Amino acid sequence: MAEVSLPTRVTRGVHVEFDRNAGAFKGVPKAWKEALPKGTVMDVDKRELGEHVRPTRQPRGYRRQSQSRVIGAPTKVVHEVHVWRDSSKATGLAGLPAEWEAVWESSGISSEEVREHPQAALDALQCHLNPPQLPSRVSVDTEVASAFEFSKVSDPKKVYGEFRQLGQGASGTVYSAVDTREGPDKGRKVALKYCLRRDIEDLTHEIALQSMCNHENVVNILETFLTPSHVVIALEFMDGTLTTLCGKCREPHIAYVIKCALQALSFMHRHHRVHRDVKSDNILVDFLGRVKIADFGFAQQLTRETNKRKSVVGTPYWMSPELIKAQSYDCKVDIWSLAITALEMADGEPPLMHEPAMRALFLITVNPPPTLRAPHVWSEGLNHLLRSMLVKDPNLRTSTDHLLLHPYFATAASDTDFGRFVRAQL
DSSP: OOOOOOOOOOBBBBEEEEEEETTTEEEEOOOTTTTTTTSBBBOOHHHHTTTTTOOOOOOHHHHHHHOOOOOOSSOOOOOOOOOOOOOTTTEEEEEEHHHHHHHHTTTTHHHHHHHHOOHHHHHHHHHHHSOOOOOOOOOHHHHHHHOOBBBSSSSSTTTTTEEEEEEEEEEEEEEEEEESSSSTTTTEEEEEEEEEGGGHHHHHHHHOOOOOOOOOBOEEEEEEEEEESSEEEEEEEEEEEGGGGGTTOHHHHHHHHHHHHHHHHHHHHTTOOOOOOOEEEEEEETOOOEEEOGGGGGGOOOOOOOOOOOOOEEEEEOOHHHHHTTOOOHHHHHHHHHHHHHHHHHHHTTTTTTTOOHHHHHHHHOOOOOOOOSSSOOOOHHHHHHHHHHOTTTTSSSOHHHHTTTGGGGGOOOOHHHEEEEHHHH
């Protein structure tokens, strides 16, 4: 085998090494010596320093004596947290800070599950402690700026009467009211959503985005008011939420609701808008059989509230795997969430609802996609539709436009039939 000679025409500027026998560094340039403690640097001549020494070409077959090299530890490094697997620990992990360990002990994730899926366990912990930062609001461009104007009326109580509180959540308080102004809208029932004025920046985006989604399956914003303390949004009135119907629906009802929601999402996705909080609480229904998506402003708060159905803010159970893993995502997150909503309609609640929130996040990422509790009870059409929507790889998940072509929707109830069903349940 031919020998490989040393490189030629190489200029070596600085070469520093530690001499174990002398207990000091050699080859340290003068400019560096002052930064090191006295006694740790050897006094050497220029040639030992290796400054600007040009090596000569060695004869063929020459082998340089190998010398041991010592690699120093990195400097100016702050080691904050290092977590590793440890089967002797109850959590299955070692190195957890005290506050992390306290969260982990109540997570419901066993040490056996950590051993089988260590990365998924850490993903769930990271997602639980540091909720994924959802994409920032789209720039307020000309379209957003012109999407709506605040009413010249400063107080909605001047033009609406018969206030009745419908609910209260993290985003505000909702009342029903009746328009008292003279004209064609007199007597029209509306929903008035009172939100704190301090949140006006986010609310402006929410109102503008919802106003731009002018579709028959999206709740319409009628007008907005700016009071000294509140931003008040007047919305078309709907009789209830889909949540009240879950577990009572027959297949024609499920097909009808999913079709209506897909139509709304298809419109939004074509305009590159993502709802990010699709669930039964945010789908409204009425006695006329109308189905409409609502609450456009809660997406950025998707994981900040964990109380199950105790507020209008989203919970982890509808979240797609890619969102939990803090991966980049697009409109396909809505498809996953809508499929979970379909399971909710059929089974009465979403999968994993009785699991602690953090363990649910973990299981969504490691388990196979969820299915109906009793798939054989439901048609193959519904089962096939859900399999098309609940694909863990978002690149393989079916889009809204393709889903709307599914033959299952031929079985959907009419709006009249669905309206009768809603009236019977509410």
